Amino acid sequence: EVQLLESGGDFIQPGGSLRVSCTTSGFTFSSYAMNWVRQAPGKGLEWVSGILGSGQTTYYADSVKGRFTISRDNSKDTLYLQMNSLRGEDTAIYYCAKGSLWYGFDVWGQGTTVTVSS
Amino acid sequence: QSALTQPPSASGSPGQSVTIPCSGTSSDVGGYNYVSWYQQYPGKAPKLMIFEVSKRPSGVPNRFSGSKSGNTASLTVSGLQAEDEAFYYCSSYAGSNVVVFGGGTKLTVL
Numbered sequence: 001e002v003q004l005l006e007s008g009g010d011f012i013q014p015g016g017s018l019r020v021s022c023t024t025s026g027f028t029f030s031s032y033a034m035n036w037v038r039q040a041p042g043k044g045l046e047w048v049s050g051i052l053g054s055g056q057t058t059y060y061a062d063s064v065k066g067r068f069t070i071s072r073d074n075s076k077d078t079l080y081l082q083m084n085s086l087r088g089e090d091t092a093i094y095y096c097a098k099g100s101l102w103y104g105f106d107v108w109g110q111g112t113t114v115t116v117s118s
Numbered sequence: 119q120s121a122l123t124q125p126p127s128a129s130g131s132p133g134q135s136v137t138i139p140c141s142g143t144s145s146d147v148g149g150y151n152y153v154s155w156y157q158q159y160p161g162k163a164p165k166l167m168i169f170e171v172s173k174r175p176s177g178v179p180n181r182f183s184g185s186k187s188g189n190t191a192s193l194t195v196s197g198l199q200a201e202d203e204a205f206y207y208c209s210s211y212a213g214s215n216v217v218v219f220g221g222g223t224k225l226t227v228l
Contacts, residue, residue: 035217037164044121045156045164045207047217059215095163101217104154104169104209111163 002026002107004096009112016086020112022079022096030054030074033100036081038092039111048094049081050101059101064090086116122147122208122220129226130198138223140191140208146218148189152211155184155193158222159204167206168193195225203227 008020022034035050049070050059058070069082079096093113097105123141130136140147140155147153153171156164166175168184171191181196191210195202208220 037219044222045158045209045219047209047219050215050217061216097164099166101215102150102152102170102211104166104175105156105164106166106169106175108163108165 002098004098004107004109006094006096006109006112009094009114011115011117012086013118014087014116016116017082017084018086018114019080019082020094020114022109024077024079024096024098027098029072029077032098034072034079035097035099035101035105036070036079037095037097037105037108038090039095040089040092043092046092051079083114086114088116090114091116120218122210122218124206124208124220124223126221127224127226129228130195131228132198132200134198135194135196136198136225137192137194138206138208138225140193140210140220142189142191142210142218144189146210146212147186147191149213150211151186153184153186153191154209155182156207156209157204158207164207198227200227 036048051070055072067085071080093111095111096109098107099105155168158164171186172184212218
């Protein structure tokens with residue numbers, strides 16, 4: 001069974017940094033693109049970032065470009081999102097999702113909550 | 119990277135059909151056949167229901183169908199069931215390696 005499990009969410013002050021992780025199982029991790037999608041409280045979904053299977057190519061939404069960095073460790077089947085210069089508007093549930101930008105995200109984790117507040 | 123436009127709510131009675139539109143531009147929905155639809159229950163993770171405009175992943179009932187005309191994509195749920203009551207989000211590839219989502223539609227089964 002394909003499973004994604006996020007962790008690392010926390011309560012953090014504006015301007016701070018945080019890294020969230022997504023451990024995976026049940027599929028050949030290095031063969032698939034992965035993404036981070038977030039959902040602010042009571043709001044809709046927002047694609048944040050994507051990374052190809054090799055880890056060499058990354059993509060970002062304008063709202064996080066220059067502040068967030070997506071990466072992966074294919075030896076550990078784990079996806080990461082390093083978030084710097086955090087703002088209140090980054091407060092959200094962060095989901096990792098398997099799949100390419102073109103063909104839809106076919107498996108999602110349960111999410112990890114990041115709260116940015118003073 | 120503007121969000122796609124969806125109505126905030128839609129409704130139908132059990133057994134009826136309901137269609138949820140998703141309006142974009144020629145830079146996203148109209149420019150690519152890469153529209154996806156997701157179902158989300160409150161407090162749960164989204165689930166992929168439709169990809170590439172009209173394709174259903176394994177396990178998704180054929181009551182769910184997708185289509186596109188110009189800059190507007192649509193999700194149709196036929197033979198509405200109580201379990202279909204959820205939020206539905208469209209998304210589209212928007213060029214330049216970016217994905218955009220719609221604001222979401224709450225589907226109520228009356």
